[in-house]
Each structure stands twice: as C-alpha cells, then as structure tokens.
Amino acid sequence: METKTRENWSSKAGFILAAAGSAIGLGNIWKFPYSVGTNGGGAYVAVYLLFLVLIGTPLMLAAITLGRKTQLSVFGAYKSIDKRWSFVGFLAVICGFVILAFYSSVGGWVLYYFKNAVTGNLNTKDPQVLAGIFSNMMNSPATLIVYQLIFMALTMLIVINGIKKGIEVTSKVMMPGLFILLIIIAIRSVTLEGSMEGIKFLLVPDFSKITLEVAKNAMAQVFFSLSIGMGVMITYGSYLDKEVNLLSTAVSIPALDTLAALIAGFATIPAVFALGFEVGEGPGLMFITLPAVFASMPLGQIFCIAFFLMVTFAALTSSMSMLEISVSYFVDELKKDRKKSTLAVGIVIFLMGIPASLSLVQGSSFYIGSLSFFDIYDKLSSNILLTTGAFLLSIFVAWILTTKEAVKEIELSGIRFKLAPVWSFLVKYVVPVGVFIILFNSYKDFIIALLN
Template identity: 35%
Template sequence: MTAPVSGDTPLVWSSRLTFLMASVGFAVGLGNIWRFPYVVGENGGSAFILIYLTFAILIGVPLVMAEWTIGRRGNDATSASGSFRGVATQSGASTKWGAVGGIAVLAVFMLMLIYTTIAGWTMDYFVRAASGAFEGITSETSAAAYEDLMASPWRLVFWHTVVVVLTVYINSRGLHGGIEKAVNILMPALFLSLVIMVGYAAVVGDMAAAANFLLTPDFSKVTGETVLMALGQAFFSIGIAMAVMITYGSYMDQSTSIAQNAVIVVGADTLVALLAGFAIFPLVFQHGMTPSAGEGLVFQTLPVAFGDLPAGSFFASVFFFLLIAAAVTSCIGNFAPVVAWTEEKFRLSHSRAAFTAGFAMWVLGIASALSFNVLSDFHPLDFISGFEEKTIFASIDYIMANALLPIGALLTAIFIGWIANRDSIREEIGLPDGLAFKTWLVLIRFVIPTALVVVFLSGILG
C-alpha cells in the first residue's frame, strides 16, 4: 500500500467486487446491527426509513462520491492528507487543504480508541455463547454477566488487545495480501451468518411482530427530533469524513464508476441494517421482551432469548460471529487511513507504519477500556462545560462524533464543491456536464453544508 512513485504501476483493487465488499464492510459496523433497527422501530417504522433513505441518497451518496473522487484524483497518494493536497495542487489552491484530511485521520483514530473496546465485547460473548453459557440464563444473570465484563479491566484490555493485533496484522499485509484477503472471507461470512439468523428468527420467533415494528409507517411518531435523528444516522452510519473512503478511493482504477458504486454501498449498508432487525426482533418479541437501545439489546436482552430457544447456543454463536465480522471489517477500514498517514508522515515502510500506529492505538485504547472500571471516576475534561461527568471513553466519543466528523465533512463538501477544479472533478466522477452533475454540485455546495451545520449544532447544543 505504499504510494507508488513515478513510473510504478499504481496499486489498485483486484476486482470491483472486492472493492465493494471492503467499502460495505467498512460502512457496516456494530451500530448498523444493534442501533439502526431499534431507531427505526421507535421512530415510525417505514416512515423513518423513508426519511433516512432520503438523507442517505441526498447526503450519503454525494459525500461518498466526493471522497472517492478526492482519493482517486489525489496524485496516487494513499493518505487522506496527501490526496487533498494533490487535488488542491491540480486546482491551483493552497496545499493547506491537506489539513482537512488530517482532521479525518484524527477522527477515525479517535474512533478506533473506543471501537476496539466494543469490538472486544463481541469476542467475549462469542466465546461465552460457544461454551453454552447462555443456556437457561435469566434477565438478572444476563445483566450481571454484562456488568461483570464491564467491571473486569483484564478481560476488557485482553479483548481490546486481540482486536488491535488482528487489525494491525491484516493491515500490515497491505492491500492485496491483507485487506482484500480478509474482506473476501469476512464479508461472505457476514452475509451468510445474517441470512442464517433471519431464517432462524423466522422459524422460532415472532416475525409478524418484528415486521410490524420495523415496517408499519407511523407518521404520528415523526417529529423534528425524528428527522434530525434520521439525518444523523445517515451521516454516521455510512462512515463519512473518516478518511477511509478517500484511502479506498486511492486504489480505484479509472474504469470503476464512482456514482454507481456509491449507490450500491449506501444501499447495501441500509439493507444489512434492516436484515439485522429481522434477525433480532422476532426473537425479542417472541419472548415478550421490550426492545432497548444500544448495547443492552445485544449484550443483555438477546442472551436471555437465545438461552430459551432450540439450539440457542449454536445460533447465539452464529449471531456473535456476525457481530465480530462486522466489527473487524470496520476496524480494517478504519485503520487503513491511519496507517497511510503514518507511512507518509514518518516515511516508514507500510508494515512499520502499521505496527507503529497500532502500538499507539493499543496504548491509548487501554485508557478507554479502563473507563468502565478502574478509571470510571476519572473525568479528564471536567473543567469544560458539558464534560463534567464524561469518562475518557465518553469524551473521545463526544469530540469525535459531535465535532471532528461534522467539521471534517463540512470542509470536505466546501473543498470539493467550491475549491477543486470543476471540470477535473466532473471528469473523475464520470458524470456528463448535465442535470446529474449539476444536481450533485448543488447538493455538495448548498444542501449538504446546511445539513452538516444542523448536525454539528444539534450535537453541540444537545
């Protein structure tokens, strides 16, 4: 994955399918599987989906197109900063625009400091499921098991370490030897696991109740807050402003359609989230449980359901393997731009850059893991209003999600819409200078910046 020098053959994806699997794998994370279905059900079912899809098409697709364009146009640079500088140079603009890529890399690095901890939970629960620990489990013992995990610094740090080692090793092997091989195994496994779980839920669960929960439109639940939630979900679930799509775009060959593939990735991301709902909620409703948001649904409610179901231990193992596959493919994508930036910044070989960045991620990530126990009473930014009760984990999450990502996306939209050379961008995207390109340009220049300002202000003020 070292940026090719003049005269070298540019490094590109082996196939369009592999590129799509890597991009979808990055976009499909744990939030798609445990958060999106719940948000849909609690906010109007298919009414929320329609609002979400509108934002995904109007915001997600254009921004993915923009990031891939910057990556592919960036003078064969693999780092987000280098790609921004390359496009800025071609457009006669200041190379200081490379700082926008730096913001994106910082955001995704901060994300990894907390994501590796959460990914570790899925591995711990997979081992438990495979050992039959969920058989006969009650709500009380399930809650206690989750609390025991949170209270154990050694278990959290151990699984955080496993995730980091796996992520670093795969990325250190480069594009073809690491990332592609991993996604070629993990993504088919993810989809197969998801299909198995949907089929299982249809047989032993209450699929009718789940379909009603997810798909029945209830416009009475649609409020301004619902619209804002759909906007935020569309922005964050696709993985905008994390430098990953820029890095992945730098390996796209010129024959790959940016516009067409952006639609496919955003559509696949949404489809996986909905299928996850049909895998989870039939089991929840079959047991008369009330769906709850976040990790509580996956790590406390579902183990109880699996414990009472036929072949529950086996299918619990399949489910948590599904979560592991989603987590690891996201980690692989998230770490790629960090490695590329480290490689460029410190002039290291690719493997050394991976291990250097990985070591920093491991050390700093330990503090996030300990936020649930040893450092739970440590609030590093309590001198700042709004951070008084936030742990290291919560502080990183807040800064990354509510400041760096919206600001980075806003600056990306401004750069690609107003600074970059219009003709070269249109040529790279592959759209004719007609209605399609002009619509994309209006969205990038006006609609998306407005939406991002709303996301930013709502995150800060809310």
C-alpha cells in the same frame, strides 16, 4: 532513486467488498437495531433512509472521486489540490484514531461474547444471568483491556499485509460470510410466533415521533455507518484504477450498507418482540437481550455462535479500514514502512482506548463533566468529527475542487453522468445546509454535556 509503486485493488469487486466492509460494522449490527429501538422505530428508519439518499450517497460519490483523482491518502488528497485545506485531511486522521480507540473497546466485548457463546455460557433465557455476565465483563478492567488488545492485534495483523493481501483478501472472505449468517438469523427471527409486531415497529413509521434529536441521531448514524467523514472512502478510493465505474460503486456501497442494517434490524427486533423482551434496551440489546432471544429458540446456541462470529467479522472489516486511514498517511506522506507504521499507530490507538474501556468500570474516575471517556470518544467522533469532516468534504468538492472537475473524473471510465446537475446541486447546497444544522446542534449538546 527507485520509486515504489502504490498498491491498487485487484478488482472492482474487491474494492466494493472492502468499502462495504468498512461501512458494514458495529454501526449496522449493534448500533442501528438499538437506535431504531430507542428512536421511535419506523420513524427513525424513514429519516435515516432520507438522509442516506440526499446526503450519504452524494457524499460517498464525492469522497471516492476525490480519492481516485488524487491517488493519495486523505491528508494528501486535500493538500494536493489546496494546501490550505490540509487540516481537513489531518482532522480525518485524528477522527480515525478517536473512533478506533473506543470501537476497539466494543470489538473486545464482541470477542469476549463470541468465546462465551462457544463455551455455552450465554445459553440461558434468564436476563438477570445475562445481565450479570455483561456486568462482570464491564467491571473487570483486566478482561476489558485484554480483549481490546486481542481485537487491536487482529486488526493490525490484517492491515500490516497491505491492500491486496490484507484488507481485500479478508473482506472477500468475511463479507459474504457476514451476509449469509445475518440472513439465516433474520429468517429465524421473522418466523417466530409474534414477530409481526416487531416487523411493524421496524417498517411502519409514526411520523409524530420525528424530533430534532431523532434527526441528529439518524444523521450521525449515516456518517458513522458509511465511514464518510473520517476519510475511509477517500483513502480506499485512492487505490482505484481509472477504468472503474465510480457511479455504480458509489451506489453499491450505501445499498449494501443499508441492506445489512435492515437485515440486522430484522434479525433482532422481531425476535425481541416475539419473545417479550424490551426493544428500547439501548446498547445492551446485543449483549443482554439477544443471547436470551437465541436461548429461547431451537438450536439457540448455534444461532448465538453464528451471530457473534458475524459481529466479529463486521467489527474487523470496519476497524481495519479505520487503521488504514492513519497507516496510509504515514506510508504516503511520511514515506514510512507499512509494517512499522501499522504497529506504531496500532499501539498508540490501543493505549488511547484504555481510558475508554476503564471509564465504563463502576466507580471509574475517567469522566469529564457528565460524560465518560467512552462517551466522549463516541460523541466526539460520531457527532462532531465525522459530521464536521462530511461538511468540509462537501464544501471542498463543491467549491474548491469544483463539481465540474469531479464530474470529469467520474466520466473518465467512459460513462455519461446524466444526473450530474442533480448531484452537483445536492453537494453544493442541500448537503452543506443539512449537515450544518445537525452539526450546530451536536456541538451545542456536546459542550453542554462536558460542562455539566
């Protein structure tokens, strides 16, 4: 019987761009700026950076190491070392389904807005008109579902072509393009008159604003943004050659991710302050406030088109990684054909996403307790499944695989891991305790919201 050779990345740069593409998505461009605005500005940024260093980066190294050691999908990675832990891999596959179900809905909004930017419909300074465009979109079931379908079709088209010809090639084009567009917009934003207040809001922390809720939101943002708890990095790491330096890789991805989030903050928040808009707008910041900001600038329509093109790139580089988690499970574990698996999984996720989209339509009955299906998918994935997955990953690598074995895998490429004792201590003790505290409160809040 002929054994099919498993795909690998064609280069380390290709892997880093793809992994960074997974990490750099709507979590950076859409969620991070509005989370900064609604969680106290610089205080939220400070807590986010602390969690990134103490929890996010150590877990990134743990995930990539586990993936490369086993050379298997996230489900197979856990199963191959200890069958009793197979459920963690399955949890990651489920998490990918749930996240992409609501993420594809927002991806559809981005495509809709890109079209409107190109046609000039967003070229107005009037927030009322822009709020009307957003409201019309949110109250049109056909618009929401059609654009969600287009977004999922684009995602499936990339993944169906595999690692080298699909995900890697797309990432090599989209990621540099994303950074170039983001930097151009950020430069324009910080050079607007009155932008300094926005820069201060973003960078100067008021530590009195740090609460457990801010900490919980910052932790969820780290996991959502870095794609750790859902198994993307285990899956992507499984396609790495043994010669690749895992240390530099595990640092490069969070660094690029954080850089993108901060540049996105500079691209939006100073401009919002400079032009007198509300920084605490929340999720509507990108769709209502920013188009008005662009319309207030010289060459505003060009900046608006560039921005939503960039957000489309970011959304797709993340969505294709989420789809790959599930597809790799069917290809690796069940030995199914990649094309058929991609189509089947993509269709199921699209169908799961329809209630999420429709739950946002005014008068919708797609609610459980006080939460819409969209909010349920969001909170279930971001605050529950991702955090649970990250907690179990740290326990597994620290105590089941053991950090000693993980360090051996890290040093296979011929490097000396001088900070191995520090990393081992963080993964064994600091990460699980820190994540568990946030996780406990997330479970409690989610259950209360469902019951109310």
